[in-house]
Amino acid sequence: MNLLTTIQTVVFISGTVFIILISRKSLLNFRAHGFYRFFVFEFTLALVLLNIPHWFTNPFSLLQLISWVLLLISIYLLIHSVMLLKKIGAIKKRGEVSANFDFENTANLVKVGVYKYIRHPMYGSLLFLSTGALFKNISVVTITISIITIVFLILTAKVEENENINFFGSSYLEYMKETKIFIPYIF
Secondary structure (H helix, E strand, O other): OOHHHHHHHHHHHHHHHHHHHHHHHHHOOOOOHHHHHHHHHHHHHHHHHHOHHHOOOOOOOHHHHHHHHHHHHHHHHHHHHHHHHHHHHOEOOOHHHOOOOHHHOEOOOOOOHHHHOEOOHHHHHHHHHHHHHHOOOOOHHHHHHHHHHHHHHHHHHHHHHHHHHHHHOHHHHHHHHHOEOOOOOOO
8 A cells, every 4th residue: 555545544534533423413313414414424535535646637627627616616605604504593402403513503594695596505515525526537436426425415405404394394495495405596
């Protein structure tokens, strides 16, 4: 095993331990969206690490430029959505979904900023991250991992939407009609 492979393996194992720790409550409940999100985190980590050797290869090629744009969109979606949840969402403990991260337990339905267009910008961020990582080195393995990641992202969003319907009621159903899942106007 060469040095890069050793580093990738150590980072993957360390990352997996961290993801297990933050997801431990969710892993005990397959009805919680966090259960499926665990797999999104794992496959995204694998995809990023597999393509590490290619992150800066041919930096001005079309695939690399597309990749960097997708990665920048990912960062924007994550930062913007977390800020809005903290500012407008107003954290509220939800006993029935205790596996949530604190900032996910909002008292108010956030419908401004990026949330005006998409219901799950943080999952959209993961979609753009995994797709951006895919474009670093497209292969059968990375395409397969990307497809699996997208399937788990959709499962995560669908389960979370059921949780949100139970919590917010008809206002969330109306919100679903006004927005897309991950990408404004598209999907």
